[in-house]
Amino acid sequence: MTEAAIRPARPEDAPGVVALRTVVHPYLVRGVESTRRMIAHPPPGEDWTAWVAEVNGRVVGWVSAYRNSQTSEPDVGEISTLHVHPAYRLRGTGTALLEAALDRLRVIGARRVLTWSQPGSLPFARRHGFTPSRELRYSALDLRPTPPMPGPAPGVRLLPAAGVDPRRIHRVDAEASLDEPGDVPTDAMGYDIWHHEVWDNAGLDREASTVAEVDGELAAVSLVKRDGDRMWSAFTGTVPRHRGRGLAGLVKRAALHRAALGGARVAYTSNDGANAPMLAVNARLGYRPVATQWSCLRELG
Template identity: 40%
Template sequence: MTVIVRAVRPEHRSDTEAFVRVRHAAIPHIIFTPESVAYDVLHAHPGAHFKALTAEVDGEVIGSATVGVAWDSPEPGIGNANVYVHPDQRGRGAGSALLRMAEEHLAARGVDTLYTWVLDEPANRAFAERRGYRARRASRFLSLDLGGGDLPPRGPLPPGVELRPGTDFGADPRPVFDLDAETILDEPSDVDMQFTQYEQWLADTWRHPLSSPELTTVAVVDGRPAAFTLGRRDGARYGTMMTGTARDFRGRGLAKLCKNDALHRARAAGCTQALTGNDADNGPMLAVNKWCGYRIAATEVRYVRELR
């Protein structure tokens, strides 16, 4: 059995469609489209050395991987490789071939610490551990039925608080970037991240084809942006990228207000499913999402391996 690993060619629709088919089968809790995959390849930061890969067996694409250097971390030598194989096609060598290609690609670019997300299933965890990876932290995929489920009602806003859609910042999204850059510093993670390049953030986040300023909410307190939730959309599916509050405004329930407001507007816009994710140690955000009605859909575990 021969496994052929190829880099996704963003200009080839068949490549991006095959990548998305595998991802939707293996990990349906994250929004991908052929357009978003092509965009991610074309607009990645040069320092990321980013690649999207597919693995083909007997003429059929059955595996996928995303590979990149953590260019936005202050610590050098860190990389990420996330491998997913179609659930009906495991055991045919696609995962091994993809991981081997990913490790070689990153090692050649100076990566010595490689992180990967692994679905919390015995076979997947055993796959990683046989290859020298060690388990670290867990993360939850959460799902919410917007079509039939109830949302918490919108209550009166505290004095001085205004909830504004992301479209209000279309001419100048810099305040949203500032909020994202501040809150990412406190997000639980194995790898510290810093958003220092505004133009790259615009490409990665604000101008991304899945980005939905209409379903993004920013809480403004006495004229100052204080909290936010960033929304993405693919048809009837609504996804939250990031929700956070500036340090000076924490403890006032602003993240909850933003999240609930965005969910109400997503439902009004015709979305029937809401998706998000949480680090298992992020108690405050898990509490907000539980209050909103989200339920755990799956769990991933982050693994790490030293390449050198």
């Protein structure tokens, strides 16, 4: 079998990358246009770089590396979930992609590296100096029939994100993320990077994405990204002072309803294994487990 060539990713690789992702990680949702934009216009301040493994013009591997710009913890680099087509595993393709990513993180000054691994790939991660840390659970929900639109409690308005000032939505996202469980805190989510990665994402469905307004204040949000008839719950959260009122479940159910009306047929999401409140919300909505990954950490000398 021909050896894969490793090279920097180009925007025209986007269809091949999405096709590969569908084979390796079918529960991940990022469409061709948002992938193309990510390669062509990386997020500012992250030193984002990606590589593909190519055989006879076909993309058989993918990885990206970048600086985590949303945490106050210094010098944290991240490597996206490594994609290697099953037919090209155990031939050094994954190792070559990982080494390219680690070399890039050294150049940009990262001292600590975070990545994700499927359970079956944990031996590979350990051989390369990574230690498993936290379980990430992926779930799916069939949107047929369309989930009913919930009736909000008195004083609560449910609004599509399309008609709301994005700065207001960013404030809810940033505040609700502060105590989200993870290996590093999400406590430095600036508006510019959020606007680039979230609001301007080609896959963001602003009509389905939903916010809850309580007495004129935005209190909760559920963001939806789409790729055809597949959707991803990018983030659902409630600011701390409004928790305990069921708002997260309310906005997520409304977002699912609106996405289904717009043609979405299956919804995917992920949660840290320690995020009991959101896991409970998803269970009540009918989500079923489909996969797990583990976050993995390594110090970078």
